[in-house]
Amino acid sequence: MAGLAHGLGGLKYDPKKRHRPPELNVFVAFVVIVLLFEILGRLFVGDSFLFNTRDGIDTLFNEARLRIIILQVAIIGIIALGVTQVIIAGGIDLSSGSIVGAAAMVGTMFAQSSINQYGMENTAPVLGLAFLDLPVIVAIVAALAAGLLAGVINGLLIAYGKIPPFIVTLGMMLFARGVANWTTKGKPISYLQEDYAAIGAGMTPVFIFLGAALVMHLLLKYTRYGKHTYAIGSNEQAARMSGIDVDRLKVLIYAIAGFLSALAAIVLSSKALTGQSGMGVMYELDAIAMAVIGGTSLAGGRGSVLGTCIGALIFGVIISGFTFMKLDAFYQEMAKGAIIVAAVLLDQWRARQQAARN
Amino acid sequence: MNDIILKTEGLTKHYGGVQALVGADFEIRQGEHVAIMGDNGAGKSTFVRQITGVEQRSSGKVYFDGQAVDFAGPLEAREAGIETVFQNLALADALNVPDNLFLGREKFLFKCGPFSILDFKAMRSETLKSLERTGVKIPNVDNPISNMSGGQRQCVAIARTATFHSKLTIMDEPTAALGVQETAQVENIVRTLKEAGEPLILISHNMRQVFDLVDRIVVFRRGRIVANLRKEDTSGEDVVAYITGAKTDPAYEVDA
Numbered sequence: 001m002a003g004l005a006h007g008l009g010g011l012k013y014d015p016k017k018r019h020r021p022p023e024l025n026v027f028v029a030f031v032v033i034v035l036l037f038e039i040l041g042r043l044f045v046g047d048s049f050l051f052n053t054r055d056g057i058d059t060l061f062n063e064a065r066l067r068i069i070i071l072q073v074a075i076i077g078i079i080a081l082g083v084t085q086v087i088i089a090g091g092i093d094l095s096s097g098s099i100v101g102a103a104a105m106v107g108t109m110f111a112q113s114s115i116n117q118y119g120m121e122n123t124a125p126v127l128g129l130a131f132l133d134l135p136v137i138v139a140i141v142a143a144l145a146a147g148l149l150a151g152v153i154n155g156l157l158i159a160y161g162k163i164p165p166f167i168v169t170l171g172m173m174l175f176a177r178g179v180a181n182w183t184t185k186g187k188p189i190s191y192l193q194e195d196y197a198a199i200g201a202g203m204t205p206v207f208i209f210l211g212a213a214l215v216m217h218l219l220l221k222y223t224r225y226g227k228h229t230y231a232i233g234s235n236e237q238a239a240r241m242s243g244i245d246v247d248r249l250k251v252l253i254y255a256i257a258g259f260l261s262a263l264a265a266i267v268l269s270s271k272a273l274t275g276q277s278g279m280g281v282m283y284e285l286d287a288i289a290m291a292v293i294g295g296t297s298l299a300g301g302r303g304s305v306l307g308t309c310i311g312a313l314i315f316g317v318i319i320s321g322f323t324f325m326k327l328d329a330f331y332q333e334m335a336k337g338a339i340i341v342a343a344v345l346l347d348q349w350r351a352r353q354q355a356a357r358n
Numbered sequence: 359m360n361d362i363i364l365k366t367e368g369l370t371k372h373y374g375g376v377q378a379l380v381g382a383d384f385e386i387r388q389g390e391h392v393a394i395m396g397d398n399g400a401g402k403s404t405f406v407r408q409i410t411g412v413e414q415r416s417s418g419k420v421y422f423d424g425q426a427v428d429f430a431g432p433l434e435a436r437e438a439g440i441e442t443v444f445q446n447l448a449l450a451d452a453l454n455v456p457d458n459l460f461l462g463r464e465k466f467l468f469k470c471g472p473f474s475i476l477d478f479k480a481m482r483s484e485t486l487k488s489l490e491r492t493g494v495k496i497p498n499v500d501n502p503i504s505n506m507s508g509g510q511r512q513c514v515a516i517a518r519t520a521t522f523h524s525k526l527t528i529m530d531e532p533t534a535a536l537g538v539q540e541t542a543q544v545e546n547i548v549r550t551l552k553e554a555g556e557p558l559i560l561i562s563h564n565m566r567q568v569f570d571l572v573d574r575i576v577v578f579r580r581g582r583i584v585a586n587l588r589k590e591d592t593s594g595e596d597v598v599a600y601i602t603g604a605k606t607d608p609a610y611e612v613d614a
Contacts, residue, residue, distance in 0.1 A: 224464055225472040227453070231461055234452035234504075241448045242462030243433035252472060301452035 022295045022302070022350075026310045029293075033314055037321040049324055065320060067203070073290070073316035074209040075271075076283050077309065078264040080290040081216045082257030084308040087291055088220070089253050090233040090300030091158065091165035095172035096261040096287055099150045100280025101180035103265035107143030108189040108275025110134055111196040122191040126184055136195040144262045150176055151258020155251030173284065180277035189275035200271030208267055212260060217305040229253060234301030289340045290315050297347050314339075361388040362421075363526050363557050364409065364440075369418035371404050378404040380581045382418070386526070389555040391548070393568040396578035397601055402561050405578065406528055410442050411435040423525055433462070439525030443515045443532055455499035456485040459518050488521040493550045495543075509540025516547050519556075527551060528559045533567065545571060565594045577601055584610050 037049040047053060052062045079096045086093045114122050114132045125132050150172060157168045198204070220226035231239040232246050240246050264283075269275045294311025296303025318339065322332040362385050369382040379401045386392050394402045408415040409422075411429025420427050422438060429435040432442070449458050456478070465477040465484075485499055494513040496506070503511055512532055519527045529548075533541040548571050551558055562568050568575060569589060577585040577600040585600040585607040599605040 219473065222475055223472070224466070224474045224476060227457060227461075227464065227476060228472075230452050231450040231457075234450040235448070238448040238450050239461070241432050241444070243436065244462050249472070301450070 023304060023307045023310065026293070026295045026307050026314075030310050030314050030317070033317055033321070037317065037324065041324060045325060047324070049321065065324070069313070069316040069320045070206050071203065072319060073312040074205040075264050075268050076286045076315075077209045077290065077312040078212050078267065079261050079280075079283055080287040080294075080308050080312055081212055081305060082260035083284070083287040084291040084294070084296050084303055084305060085216065085220060085226075085229055085253055086165075086257050087288070087296045087298060088233045088300060088303045089229045089250065090236065091250070091253070092169060092288070092298075093154070093254065093257050094166065094169040094284050095150065095154060095176055096257065097280040097283035097285075098173045098176035098180065099147050099258055099261040100265040100268065100283055101277055102150065102176040102183075103143045103147040103262035104269040104275045104279045105180045105183040105189065105277055106146040107139045107262075107266050108192055108196075108269050109139075109183065110142045111136060111139035111193050111275075112189065112191045113193040114191075116191045117194065125191070126189055133193065136193060136199075139193075139196055140199075140266060143266050144259060147258040147260075147262020147265065148255055149258070151255040151261075152251060154258065155254030158254065159247035159250040177277070177281075180279075184277065186277055188277075190273070192270070192273055192275075197270055197273055200267045200269075205267045205271060208263070212263060213305055213309055216260075220305060225249070225252070230301055232300075286315065286336075289336065289343075292340060292347070293343045295347070297351070298344060299347075299351070362386070363388055363423060364559075365421040366409065367419040367421075369405065369408055369420065370416050371408055371413065372416045377581050379408065382578075382583050384576060384583065386557055386559060389552075389557055390574065391552055391558045391560065391572040392574045392576060393572040394559060394561045394576050394578060395563070395568060395597060395601060399580075400578040400601075401581040402578050403530060404581075406442070406530055406559070406561065409435070410440055410528065436524075439523075441519035441522065441524035441527050443512070443519065443527070443529040449503050449511055449515060451504040452502055454502050455489075455496055455514055456481040458503055458514055459485050459488070459521050463522070484521060485517075489517050491550075491554075492517050492547050494547060507540065509536050509543055512536060512540070512544055513547060516544065519551075524556070526557050526559070528561075530561045531563065532560070533562070533564065541567075565597065568597075569594065579603055579606075582610070586610075 034050065041047050041049040048062065049065070050061060052059045079100065083093050083096060109126045110131060111134075112122060112125050112127075112132055116122065122132065154168055154172050157163050158165050161168070220229065228239065228244050228249050231242070231244060232249060236246060265279065268279055272279075290311040291303060291308050292298065292311070293314050294303070294307035294309070296307060315336075318335055319332060322329075322335065365385040366382055369379060369384070370377070371379040382401075382405055384405070394405065396402050404413075407413040409420055411431050411434055422440065427438060429438065435442075450461060453461070460481045464474075465480045466474040467477045468475040482499065489496060489499070494517045496510055496514065503514065506514070516529070516532065533544050536544065545567065548558065548560070552571070560568070560572060573589055575585070575587045575589065575592065575597060576583055577587070577597060579601065585605075586609070587597065587600075596605070600607070
């Protein structure tokens with residue numbers, strides 16, 4: 001195809017316009033932040049952030065810290081995967097944190113056993129004695145169905161009710177939290193089955209996160225679903241004119257987001273060995289932050305699962321790094337806020353740069 | 359008479375009390391390139407919106423490819439073989455060239471509803487073929503459209519028509535936002551379509567362009583067709599006179 005560029009005044013191949021994967025920038029930012037903590041740590045704390053400095057343990061890296069970083073972000077990371085595709089499609093999902101709460105309650109309700117690990121009898125089951133010691137799959141399906149339902153309602157209202165996603169998901173955020181509180185009048189659910197507790201044990205959450213990330217990556221990259229998600233985020237009018245059933249696709253996108261929030265709820269409640277209606281408060285914002293830090297554009301059309309995964313890692317490194325530096329939690333919050341704003345600022349700057357080049 | 363690709367009879371559109379298009383009789387033959395001219399608000403775009411199914415006509419008939427048609431939406435018109443290149447480029451910025459060409463009609467390796475797996479290879483190679491056929495030069499088709507110039511984008515939009523062997527192409531002011539070189543490139547593509555015998559309806563304000571490219575000029579004024587001129591039998595001044603209302607073709611005289 002080399003001959004194609006001949007005699008084209010002005011239309012020749014311009015290497016400056018070559019497309020560079022945006023994930024590269026995010027990854028560089030990630031490396032810079034890790035190095036920053038490494039240097040600050042050596043200067044002020046006298047310890048290494050990344051490497052193992054303790055005697056007697058024969059590993060190069062500080063594996064305990066790395067494990068905690070990944071484990072910390074795994075659950076919100078699962079939510080962030082759903083939020084990423086919502087934002088790519090030009091929407092927003094503020095309800096994911098509350099869906100976590102509601103789905104956690106629904107799931108654990110069906111996961112109660114008659115006897116806890118200390119041999120104490122469950123005297124006050126939420127759903128009655130008939131619902132104790134059910135197969136774990138029932139609890140999983142119930143939780144996922146609850147999340148899916150909430151997502152479908154979001155999608156239907158946005159696509160067919162023509163209400164802005166911000167409003168719909170804000171409403172769902174309050175509604176789902178209300179449902180979570182209503183289920184047990186605010187009381188936590190305990191006496192969970194051992195099989196249910198196994199879901200969130202050890203490093204399993206990380207594997208669930210990675211599995212979900214892989215599936216979402218394949219979906220967004222190689223299927224019609226993904227292609228059309230990018231298309232409606234980048235030009236909804238064009239997508240409609242091209243014959244894409246934009247409304248149905250939107251329902252599906254929000255449904256998948258709700259499903260992933262419920263998956264996170266299962267992992268979270270299993271890990272905590274309890275279902276609490278307050279679970280997942282503010283998770284929606286952390287999930288949006290991970291997506292945005294990972295290069296997902298709030299204007300729609302741009303972003304990737306890989307970017308969000310790196311965004312999640314950046315998030316984890318910052319939380320862990322602040323703890324490592326022995327800084328108080330409020331500094332963490334300030335830093336998180338500043339980083340989100342900085343990421344959006346960077347995104348807009350990139351968009352302007354691109355506009356100026358054309 | 360069966361080489362008439364599109365024919366309208368008494369095509370009329372009101373928006374409430376406003377008559378945007380009144381009794382338009384229009385036809386275009388196989389291989390013919392026809393320009394639609396007229397002042398802003400003369401009814402050109404309204405006319406196109408009725409035949410492409412973007413809007414539903416108030417009354418009148420449309421025949422396409424020998425059959426009476428009634429498109430419920432632009433997609434049906436497109437499936438029947440009418441490709442429209444809109445003024446506001448209907449392209450998704452974040453996607454690359456093959457993705458845009460095949461948007462809404464992807465090729466699949468494996469079909470499974472929304473989770474069907476895309477056949478990137480086939481779409482890419484067909485894209486390159488159709489770009490070559492239309493003479494569109496895009497340095498790197500794997501770049502997202504947002505990295506391309508206005509002219510290149512317009513070319514991509516036009517190349518879409520060639521990819522799907524449309525029976526009729528409609529271009530709504532394809533060069534209105536383009537520079538000199540880019541306009542020349544788009545015009546070259548139009549000539550390629552002419553050589554290939556593909557019929558085209560071109561809406562344009564550019565007199566030179568119209569006289570360069572088309573066989574016939576249809577002039578709209580205040581919602582009515584006021585002239586139907588063979589290029590050889592007319593001149594720029596003449597066309598302007600029809601557009602502004604200084605002249606009306608006797609055949610289209612209406613009793614006011």
